[in-house]
Amino acid sequence: MKQTKLFTKTLKEVPKDETSYNATTLIRAGFIDKTTAGVYSFLPLGWRVLTKIEMIIREEMLALGGQEINMPALASKENWQITGRWDNFDVLFKIKASDNKDYALNPTHEEIVTPLVKKFVSSYRELPFAVFQIQTKFRNEKRAKAGLLRGREFLMKDLYSFHSSQEDLAAYYEKVIEAYFNIFTRCGLRENIFLTYASGGSFTKYSHEFQALSPVGEDVIYICPRCQLAVNQEIIKDQDSCPQCGNKDLRAEKAIEVGNIFNLGTKFSEAFALNFQEQTGEKKPVVMGCYGLGISRLLGTIVELCHDEKGIIWPKNIAPYQIHLLSLNKNEEAEKLYQELIANRVEVLYDDRNISAGEKFAAADLIGCPYRLVISEKSIKAGGVEVKQRQNKEGEILSLEQVVATFIKK
Amino acid sequence: MKQTKLFTKTLKEVPKDETSYNATTLIRAGFIDKTTAGVYSFLPLGWRVLTKIEMIIREEMLALGGQEINMPALASKENWQITGRWDNFDVLFKIKASDNKDYALNPTHEEIVTPLVKKFVSSYRELPFAVFQIQTKFRNEKRAKAGLLRGREFLMKDLYSFHSSQEDLAAYYEKVIEAYFNIFTRCGLRENIFLTYASGGSFTKYSHEFQALSPVGEDVIYICPRCQLAVNQEIIKDQDSCPQCGNKDLRAEKAIEVGNIFNLGTKFSEAFALNFQEQTGEKKPVVMGCYGLGISRLLGTIVELCHDEKGIIWPKNIAPYQIHLLSLNKNEEAEKLYQELIANRVEVLYDDRNISAGEKFAAADLIGCPYRLVISEKSIKAGGVEVKQRQNKEGEILSLEQVVATFIKK
Numbered sequence: 001m002k003q004t005k006l007f008t009k010t011l012k013e014v015p016k017d018e019t020s021y022n023a024t025t026l027i028r029a030g031f032i033d034k035t036t037a038g039v040y041s042f043l044p045l046g047w048r049v050l051t052k053i054e055m056i057i058r059e060e061m062l063a064l065g066g067q068e069i070n071m072p073a074l075a076s077k078e079n080w081q082i083t084g085r086w087d088n089f090d091v092l093f094k095i096k097a098s099d100n101k102d103y104a105l106n107p108t109h110e111e112i113v114t115p116l117v118k119k120f121v122s123s124y125r126e127l128p129f130a131v132f133q134i135q136t137k138f139r140n141e142k143r144a145k146a147g148l149l150r151g152r153e154f155l156m157k158d159l160y161s162f163h164s165s166q167e168d169l170a171a172y173y174e175k176v177i178e179a180y181f182n183i184f185t186r187c188g189l190r191e192n193i194f195l196t197y198a199s200g201g202s203f204t205k206y207s208h209e210f211q212a213l214s215p216v217g218e219d220v221i222y223i224c225p226r227c228q229l230a231v232n233q234e235i236i237k238d239q240d241s242c243p244q245c246g247n248k249d250l251r252a253e254k255a256i257e258v259g260n261i262f263n264l265g266t267k268f269s270e271a272f273a274l275n276f277q278e279q280t281g282e283k284k285p286v287v288m289g290c291y292g293l294g295i296s297r298l299l300g301t302i303v304e305l306c307h308d309e310k311g312i313i314w315p316k317n318i319a320p321y322q323i324h325l326l327s328l329n330k331n332e333e334a335e336k337l338y339q340e341l342i343a344n345r346v347e348v349l350y351d352d353r354n355i356s357a358g359e360k361f362a363a364a365d366l367i368g369c370p371y372r373l374v375i376s377e378k379s380i381k382a383g384g385v386e387v388k389q390r391q392n393k394e395g396e397i398l399s400l401e402q403v404v405a406t407f408i409k410k
Numbered sequence: 411m412k413q414t415k416l417f418t419k420t421l422k423e424v425p426k427d428e429t430s431y432n433a434t435t436l437i438r439a440g441f442i443d444k445t446t447a448g449v450y451s452f453l454p455l456g457w458r459v460l461t462k463i464e465m466i467i468r469e470e471m472l473a474l475g476g477q478e479i480n481m482p483a484l485a486s487k488e489n490w491q492i493t494g495r496w497d498n499f500d501v502l503f504k505i506k507a508s509d510n511k512d513y514a515l516n517p518t519h520e521e522i523v524t525p526l527v528k529k530f531v532s533s534y535r536e537l538p539f540a541v542f543q544i545q546t547k548f549r550n551e552k553r554a555k556a557g558l559l560r561g562r563e564f565l566m567k568d569l570y571s572f573h574s575s576q577e578d579l580a581a582y583y584e585k586v587i588e589a590y591f592n593i594f595t596r597c598g599l600r601e602n603i604f605l606t607y608a609s610g611g612s613f614t615k616y617s618h619e620f621q622a623l624s625p626v627g628e629d630v631i632y633i634c635p636r637c638q639l640a641v642n643q644e645i646i647k648d649q650d651s652c653p654q655c656g657n658k659d660l661r662a663e664k665a666i667e668v669g670n671i672f673n674l675g676t677k678f679s680e681a682f683a684l685n686f687q688e689q690t691g692e693k694k695p696v697v698m699g700c701y702g703l704g705i706s707r708l709l710g711t712i713v714e715l716c717h718d719e720k721g722i723i724w725p726k727n728i729a730p731y732q733i734h735l736l737s738l739n740k741n742e743e744a745e746k747l748y749q750e751l752i753a754n755r756v757e758v759l760y761d762d763r764n765i766s767a768g769e770k771f772a773a774a775d776l777i778g779c780p781y782r783l784v785i786s787e788k789s790i791k792a793g794g795v796e797v798k799q800r801q802n803k804e805g806e807i808l809s810l811e812q813v814v815a816t817f818i819k820k
Contacts, residue, residue, distance in 0.1 A: 036486040
């Protein structure tokens, strides 16, 4: 993509009411735009990153045998009344529509997926299975000040699994934990994420959260340095030692919750009479699990964790482009290299604008592509192209042939 | 996909309040589920079709130079007040949120994209460009009775273009018309679609609709048989002849509007002061076009147009699977063929269920994949596999080698 064609550019001004690092940086870099508090548009660069994270998550969900579906944002009041959550879910958006009916904007989909699945399940032979969606959710937050970390509207992946027994659910639950760590590893965050024991709500003793250590996190977690497990502060009174090794010497840290998985047991299947017939003929409620992962929140978390004072440092798998090519008054040479790279499906953002070298360097650091390639009088004299990784201070000169060989084989 | 693994199945019952052919058939075939009136979930088969239509549309939009973005569903009241549409847009969903602010659920995005683009445009040098999104829209419909043809929540593609002159917009507008016809052709509907002159609202003299002939359509259009152009009944008083050849002998037909494109002129750029500086230094409002296409509505339209008394007949490019493989008590042989086809990335739905041949045939006709392959005692005796196209009455026997050669090269 040539930057003279890209309709966005880096901005100097950000909305006055935006205080979070992730949103101010993403707005300045032209990745997102703030529509109103807690509500953002994704612009071409931001949409590319979001789509890459989405594809990683989709692949891991399909590998778990998840069947992809798409449930609506609107639900009728009745669905939410059946579980008692119409009155008890504190951030439920409620709408009075012109047919005089009340609707909710779903912040989660147990109230939708359970009656849906009920239409297809009657026997143990139809279990287990799992469905997932990548879909926009809504939360009626009183305050929304953390950028993409706590939005009124946000993209989520939610997976729901259906089983004939707690044992079967437990085995699947472990596989989902593995898949989640695959996702975080592929998104460049593995070492920052702690599996955290948290409140199970009304469903079960514990739920499990995936917490990313960060000073801007809203949660406090207590980490066991031996097991790399953690306990959320909300349950530390009941669980003041490592659930695995019993170690009581836990370290408190602030963290951002990027995922939360629940053993729902039979709470929702009982509410909606989602039952199945056992091999013995006995009728039982289906055992359910639910597994959430905030996709736009994960993007915001990555920005909080992967940056320096100059801007974002994208992990390679989710960078908007692998290469940021800068021409310093050498557009003819740069154009040739650009064409050769894109012909070979290398992802290149090409700064062909008529602005100063300093502005181009600053924009490249802010946008944060993994590799910066500079073609200038100086680089040509030195034998080719200056190649610098975003996180490094120094680059090296590669010949055009070396550049092509390096990036095309990647 | 093996049908023993697919969590949906064909259903005999449909919701009593569902009267449209498209929704009742898609529900019976397990493609969608009705959450509430005008609000549907897409199940694995339906989601596959929707995703294929989406990809065709995305490719054509990218070919037009469109830059993909994603704007939110929520907007603040202020955005809609600036254009006066907070009070005048009859199907706008309005929400009072817990921060005591009013929000709209966007049914269209001029109120969002115009102030967004304003942050990046100041000079003629930054024009023209176009942005598009594939995103969920909301309409507060009093009645929703036509299935996917008129939903309260639905998937749309909307493209917005920005120009320095009416001439530049006019040239782009023509290219969009071409791209739309490419989309309909690729979705198997070309011959059914008429470019229709319709009301331009407060923006311009005409807008253009893409109307699919169908007895269930809500619109009446007057077709010029010579030019294959049409005039919407809403403007037939002002335009009672073919806009191209002047022919007054027009034929009235019912039709479904699947797309609508507008020359917005400067209506929205003036409201939001989206201006640019000309080469001469003169300041002018940007000239805008907007181009909508209902993706879930297009899916519903295809079902209305492409079916027989037994079920859906999917056009090949958007079928959930190319092949529906039926094993009639020959699971060993069928499994072998299934594995060979999927190893070669052929899309196969494999009915490996333990049900009667009659039920399998009925489900295959209802689901409507382009090719039905039957492996049975009879087909094996005759030399292989019975291959039948969905729209044909008779199939033919092909050897296993012929089947593999036929479908793998496709």
